Amino acid sequence: MPREAPYLILADVLRARVLAGEWDVGVRLPSRTRLAEEYGVGRNVVQRAMDRLIIEGILEGRAGSGTYVCEPRERLRLVRSRHRERRDGTSREAGMRKPGQANAWDAHSQPRVPAPDSIAERLVLTPGELCVCTHYEFLSEGQPVQLSESWEPMAITEGTPVMLPENGPLAGKGVVERMRSIGITVDTVVEVPRPARASQAQAHLLGISVGDLVLLIERTLYDTGGRPVETADIVIPDMRREVVYEFGVDRP
CATH class of the missing domain: 3.40.1410.10 (Chorismate lyase-like)
Known part of the structure; x- marks a missing residue:
């Protein structure tokens, strides 16, 4: 079986932390640099993981401010x-x-x-x-x-x-x-x-x-x-x- 892409693995981890309540709605996530250091991956991996969660409606990016937890999108x-x-x-x-x-x-x-x-x-x-x-x-x-x-x-x-x-x-x-x-x-x-x-x-x-x-x-x-x-x-x-x-x- 092919190995899952690192950004997908990181997206799963970040999603689990959000769903567990570690970051409440409206809270800003740590910077991409900090998350890259925490998980030992490149900033591009963090960026792609966050982009995925933004598409899912879990996170939202605010220009010049950072990435925040938003209200989950209704399924x-x-x-x-x-x-x-x-x-x-x-x-x-x-x-x-x-x-x-x-x-x-x-x-x-x-x-x-x-x-x-x-x-x-x-x-x-x-x-x-x-x-x-x-x-x-x-x-x-x-x-x-x-x-x-x-x-x-x-x-x-x-x-x-x-x-x-x-x-x-x-x-x-x-x-x-x-x-x-x-x-x-x-x-x-x-x-x-x-x-x-x-x-x-x-x-x-x-x-x-x-x-x-x-x-x-x-x-x-x-x-x-x-x-x-x-x-x-x-x-x-x-x-x-x-x-x-x-x-x-x-x-x-």
Whole structure:
């Protein structure tokens, strides 16, 4: 495993000291020179660590004065739940606008893309089988809040009106409804969440720094016969959103 960059390690240490209350809100941190001496690193390492915490909303820089602890930035809650949907498929909260909720998206689909090994394994395909790959950038008030890369086997959708997720009569309606229109019932969703660090491309699209913490959710949808019909990698910036899973309880 590659060794974590020194500035990320120092950022974790400084963040822990702030969260432990060593420096209260409004208190100025020690100078970069002093922190560099304390931790045996260069001033550039301290600078990058502080820049990271400023981006996270933990610190703020004041020109000619120093770096201070600021009020923590609110992390908006994202609830992932099928439990909240009514039996007819409409949400109990339909029409209610929540702060930070994605209200628009940009999408680009490319058909006939050979499935990489990892995607082929998730979709139970032979590596290189053709898929439709769609890249999504979800926006809230014009700001990116989530990314997704979706893969669907062309063996399932080729020649149908719903081959391209964002084109045709059901554009933007989602995998479940699109599959239902061609006689496929999706009844299982499996999500595997894991922490990750933002790549350069992800950081650029989300407006965060390379190496920032993100939540990567590997999602796969299955039909009633257990066949995978779509898989996606969803990327959510940790500093902006907390993800909550909600489950219904089976009643006797």
